[in-house]
Amino acid sequence: MRRTMICLSILAAFQIALAAPADVNDLHVQRLPDGRLELSWTPVTTDDSGNPLTTVAYSVYRSVSPWAARSEFVWVGGTAAPRYVVQSTEAAEFYRVSALDPDVPGPSPWVQIPAGTFTMGQAAVAGPEHDVVLGQDFLMGLTEVTNLEYMAAAQWAIDQRLATIVGTTLQAHGVSLLDLGSYYSEIVLLDGQLALRRTLAASGIGSYLPWRHPVQMVSWYGAACYCDWLSQMSGLPLCYQFGWGAGDVYSNTGYRLPTEAEWEYAARFDDQRSFPWGNTIPNCGNANHAANGVPCVGWTLPVGLLTWGDTALGLKDMAGNVFEWTNDWWGNYSSSPEFNPAGAPTGSGRVIRGGCWLFDQAALSASGRFLPSVPGGFASFIGFRAARSLPAAE
Known part of the structure; x- marks a missing residue:
């Protein structure tokens, strides 16, 4: 077996607030009977300062040289488990693994939206x-929920x-x-564990880090469950409790999906604008979409990359990238x-808002409504962001 060197590093966050990362210091490697390499380590539970980490995710990198600069290491994959099997096509002599805490329930990635009329x-x-x-005031996620955040919570x-x-x-x-097995899936099942990969559908944009991209191939139920998981991690009341939003979502202070009214109010705040950034015509600099039928990129972009598309309150990607599930x-x-409207009492489809990388400008309007989407369905162009009602004291 060739000498395998495990290098340690800290992976910085992009556009989302992360808790202090922690080095993994007991990495092990063994060759499996089929020739692949299995990397394993003890689960990380605290950062370098001894503070507890709520949810941990790991990134695996490879290089052909032990002296390679950090930027020269190639991302191989991500995992939420303390184990990763290196596929034969990713084999190398030198590896490094980084551990970090997405800290999804924390306050930093949230924007407070004031109560109001529109x-x-x-x-x-x-x-x-x-x-x-x-x-009442409410919180909305600064960005769409990322692959890293969803994988760690799952x-x-x-x-x-x-x-x-x-x-x-x-x-x-x-x-x-x-959906962990689609051609479009970036969160996949690899040797029995959740892992991140680059989807073949994004080959047109070249190399990219999927952990920064919005989760997609997620159903409405998957988005609702994610919100309840965050509430359970944070000691907050569950909004859905797997009754799928039959109660008053406004009075519940747990994490949830924004109502359609909240979504539009936040996107158009506070001047009734036509698009999240204002009234200028969409272009590939402010929204990732298919401009005049030609995709700007042909896949999702890292969340928050197109800052020219920010709302008046700083929310990112409210137009383009992926459609977003709402509660209604x-x-x-x-x-x-x-x-405090919460949509129809029942139905066959849930409301999605915001447009996406695959559709043209018509879907980007901050007041526009797309066709209803079956809550149990998956699509490469639908993701979500979370919200939470704030009690008067907050």
């Missing part, structure tokens, strides 16, 4: 226009026996949450209550 809808886009009152849920892997899907409570069933929203 006119929902635009007659020329998605009428009818009607006044809506949102009666691994936590598996460890807590809140979710399980059935075939090539992540499941809980009899419904499918995440699809329905005629003009008949919803004026105060």
